[in-house]
Amino acid sequence: MNPRQNAVRLNLKGQLITWVALLGLAGVYVRALAFTPIERTQGPAQKIFYLHAPAAMTALMAFALTGVVSIFYLWLKDRKLDLFAASSAEVGVAFSVVMLTTGPIWGKPIWGTWWSWDARLTSTLFIFLLFVGYLVMRGALEDPRVRAQYSSVIGIMGLLLVPFIHISVYLFRTLHPTPIIAKPSAPSLPQEMLVTLLISALVFLLFYVGFVTQRYSLGLLRELKHEEAARGIS
Amino acid sequence: MEYPDNGAYMVAAYIVAAVVLVVYSVGLSVRIMWESRENAVKNWNPRQ
Amino acid sequence: MAEVLTAALAIAAKDISIELRTKTAFMSALVFAILVLAILFFARDPTAVAAIDVAPGALWVTFTFAAMVGLNRSFLLERENRALEGILLSPIPRSSIFLGKLIGNLAFVFTIELISLPIFMLFYDVAIWSGLPRLLIVMVMTSVAFVSVGTLLSSMVVRTRFAELMLPLLLLPFLVPPVVGAVQVTARIMAERPLNEVAGWLKLLAAFDIVFFILSLMLFEATLEE
Numbered sequence: 001m002n003p004r005q006n007a008v009r010l011n012l013k014g015q016l017i018t019w020v021a022l023l024g025l026a027g028v029y030v031r032a033l034a035f036t037p038i039e040r041t042q043g044p045a046q047k048i049f050y051l052h053a054p055a056a057m058t059a060l061m062a063f064a065l066t067g068v069v070s071i072f073y074l075w076l077k078d079r080k081l082d083l084f085a086a087s088s089a090e091v092g093v094a095f096s097v098v099m100l101t102t103g104p105i106w107g108k109p110i111w112g113t114w115w116s117w118d119a120r121l122t123s124t125l126f127i128f129l130l131f132v133g134y135l136v137m138r139g140a141l142e143d144p145r146v147r148a149q150y151s152s153v154i155g156i157m158g159l160l161l162v163p164f165i166h167i168s169v170y171l172f173r174t175l176h177p178t179p180i181i182a183k184p185s186a187p188s189l190p191q192e193m194l195v196t197l198l199i200s201a202l203v204f205l206l207f208y209v210g211f212v213t214q215r216y217s218l219g220l221l222r223e224l225k226h227e228e229a230a231r232g233i234s
Numbered sequence: 235m236e237y238p239d240n241g242a243y244m245v246a247a248y249i250v251a252a253v254v255l256v257v258y259s260v261g262l263s264v265r266i267m268w269e270s271r272e273n274a275v276k277n278w279n280p281r282q
Numbered sequence: 283m284a285e286v287l288t289a290a291l292a293i294a295a296k297d298i299s300i301e302l303r304t305k306t307a308f309m310s311a312l313v314f315a316i317l318v319l320a321i322l323f324f325a326r327d328p329t330a331v332a333a334i335d336v337a338p339g340a341l342w343v344t345f346t347f348a349a350m351v352g353l354n355r356s357f358l359l360e361r362e363n364r365a366l367e368g369i370l371l372s373p374i375p376r377s378s379i380f381l382g383k384l385i386g387n388l389a390f391v392f393t394i395e396l397i398s399l400p401i402f403m404l405f406y407d408v409a410i411w412s413g414l415p416r417l418l419i420v421m422v423m424t425s426v427a428f429v430s431v432g433t434l435l436s437s438m439v440v441r442t443r444f445a446e447l448m449l450p451l452l453l454l455p456f457l458v459p460p461v462v463g464a465v466q467v468t469a470r471i472m473a474e475r476p477l478n479e480v481a482g483w484l485k486l487l488a489a490f491d492i493v494f495f496i497l498s499l500m501l502f503e504a505t506l507e508e
Contacts, residue, residue: 004270011266018259025255029248043238048247055251074504094258098251105247109240130455137452140442150438153501154452157431160497164459164490171482172462207255214262221269 007220014213021210024203028196036196048106050196054204055098056124062092062208063127066134067159070152082148083223085155086138087215089131091208096128119169126165130158144223286381289374293382298389300359307355308390315348315398319405337406338468342461344402345395345421346428346454352390353432354449356383357440370506380433380502387429387436395421413471420467423487427460427494434498437505456494463487 032050039046066089073081103121104114115121134154141147189197301308322340323333360366369379399421403409410417432453439448463483470480477484 008270038237043240044244045240047244051251098254101250102247105243109243126455133451149504153504168459168462218266
């Protein structure tokens with residue numbers, strides 16, 4: 001079996017997982033909207049939480065994995081690791097978009113404002129922007145080895161930047177206290193809500209696996225194309 | 235029981251999330267289709 | 283250790299003497315800084331916001347942008363005539379190259395800051411003579427943060443297309459903690475408040491300096507491998 005067929009086959013697996021995840025998402029929608037009780041103080045808008053929180057967790061996991069895999073890339077110099085790091089970063093950016101759009105839609109009715117500079121929101125915004133920069137830089141580098149090295153460096157630095165931004169915003173808040181705002185009381189979530197949240201988290205995890213598999217096979221196909229083209233020229 | 239009337243926000247968020255995920259998924263598949271065509275390399279002439 | 287430092291100082295001296303001969307980057311960064319200070323003075327509603335209220339922010343936004351000009355130049359300089367390859371061929375440890383570039387950039391950035399500080403005091407009418415030593419310490423700490431990350435990123439972006447655009451895109455997220463911290467501390471210094479009010483920020487700045495200096499030094503070798 002040639003590498004191209006391998007990549008195409010891998011993509012089919014990814015596509016299957018993505019389809020299952022899409023069905024799962026439909027299931028989550030039905031369960032969250034019809035079979036999960038409405039929270040009394042926040043009303044229906046609280047249900048945005050079942051999409052927002054899993055999207056946020058998956059996005060941060062994706063970026064963390066990019067950072068960790070980048071460390072291993074610099075150590076082992078395996079281009080598969082670089083391809084995985086890039087795939088995970090791109091999928092993380094996609095999930096961040098879900099998180100950064102559903103967040104303000106929840107914030108408007110609950111906090112009374114579309115955007116609040118709270119610690120988690122701010123650090124995810126900057127880490128999102130950093131990884132968009134990561135992807136842009138990858139696009140601006142031609143040599144695959146150089147691209148892999150540089151991406152790993154950014155990935156590792158991003159991993160260490162998160163705590164610093166988090167502490168900055170925390171310190172900023174304590175200097176300028178804001179009125180106390182309603183926050184979802186996560187630990188005392190009733191069982192039905194918790195189950196919905198867990199199902200949704202699983203579905204997002206499935207999306208992550210499906211997307212990364214597909215993105216990874218896309219990377220493989222691109223590499224093959226460049227190799228063939230290089231052979232064609234020489 | 236009475237709830238705050240903010241169902242519209244919920245609907246909006248659920249639509250937005252689904253649209254983002256579906257669009258990314260379709261985009262990924264289209265990019266892969268583009269890349270996996272057999273003659274992708276033959277038609278790609280860097281000197282053009 | 284001594285030879286690492288000697289080689290580093292040689293590289294820094296080379297960069298500084300190139301800069302002293304042409305002065306192109308230095309003059310453009312300085313004029314740029316003055317222009318930003320002037321523009322930020324007018325970027326407010328004078329009936330609602332006093333100049334002193336925006337002064338700390340204006341100072342650090344100016345320093346950030348001016349530092350970016352200097353950092354962009356740092357490795358762009360070595361791209362001409364493939365000068366970087368010459369440095370790489372010389373029998374010195376890789377860490378000397380990083381330290382040398384870092385010292386050169388630090389000198390550049392700090393000189394720009396030192397010259398634009400009096401202009402800032404003149405424009406915004408802030409006489410912070412008593413707080414000056416403390417402000418200088420904050421400027422040193424923040425410049426080290428800027429330059430540690432900036433030198434590393436600058437060495438990478440020169441190999442990308444649109445290098446001048448890529449540096450701010452990658453560097454600015456890393457400058458969020460030091461800039462926010464520096465603005466807070468500067469505001470307290472200008473208000474003549476005791477520094478222990480901002481002890482948290484100073485610790486954050488120090489931690490950022492240490493973590494990102496060591497990290498950049500370690501990662502720099504990965505950006506050079508041919």
